[in-house]
Amino acid sequence: MANLKEVRERISSVISTQQITKAMKMVAAAKLRRAQQAILDMRPYSNKLSAMLANILSGLQGGAETSFGVERPVKNALVVVITSNRGLCGGFNSNVSKLSLSLSEGKYNEQYKSGNLTYLFIGKKGYGYLKNRVKNANFITDYIELVGKDFSFEHSSGVSGKLMKEFEDGKYDSIDIVYGQFKNPAVQNFTVEPFLPVAKMEVDEDTDSSEVADFIFEPNQEELLEYLVPTILKTQFHKTILDSNASEQGARMTAMDKATENADEILKELKINYNKARQEAITAEISEIVGGVAALEGA
Secondary structure, three states: OOOHHHHHHHHHHHHHHHHHHHHHHHHHHHHHHHHHHHHHHHHHHHHHHHHHHHHHHHOOOOOOOOHHHOOOOOOOEEEEEEOOOOOOOOOHHHHHHHHHHHHHHOOOHHHHHOOOEEEEEEOHHHHHHHOOOOOOOEEEOOOHHHHHOOOOHHHHHHHHHHHHHHHHOOOOOEEEEEEEEEEEOOEEEEEEEEEEOOOOOOOOOOOOHHHOOOOOOOOOHHHHHHHHHHHHHHHHHHHHHHHHHHHHHHHHHHHHHHHHHHHHHHHHHHHHHHHHHHHHHHHHHHHHHHHHHHHHHHO
16 A cells, blocks of 8 residues: 555645646636537527528529539548647547548548548647548648637638638539537537538428428529528538537536546545555554563563
């Protein structure tokens, strides 16, 4: 059993660690409140716009079309990986990274083998995970620090606008976004969300005609689509970044709360060991005194 000094040092170390985890939990909780409010305000608006876009594209008439809905054979694919710049948030970063890695082994395996798969990273942790595991893909690291900014629409729209331009130019035939979708502070849904081309609403014989809206365009379809589609796509992209931020803070708060609880358990065990060691030391001292007294009496 460790001596008293070693146990005291371990107890002091665990207490210091526990103070840090408590502070980190409080910071994450404060950030989570803001991030959670931002995504809860944004998500209904974004989801409604996305549904409206799919509905519009499925009902275009008169030769009107948008280049963002054109489906073509996928020769070049892009995967946007949204993680964080910092760790200590449980399995948040690793789950997003593993899901991104699985695309090179599944959906985009052919593109990966031919060297036509590209990963664009928002956040350092995704890049750190994949750079040593994916050897035959292209990496774009220009936007890694985007998650370290103020999560404004201005910053995210610059990235999404560039991706839309490259899709229009034929540089990429398919663009997916991998991120953690916020559900609650303890639960994140890790998902692959198609970004481009925009999926149309599937209409079959069983579909109620009321589900497919017959929009009246003013001034006309072409002018409206030219403005509406890019705006909706930029909003959708911004929503994924807000989702990822809220998921990160929720995962970090949960991880730090669990670490604090684990520190309590360790402290209990260390204090029990400390008391046992102290009792053994006292017993040993008493035995030495009794033995010394007996030896003196015998002499």
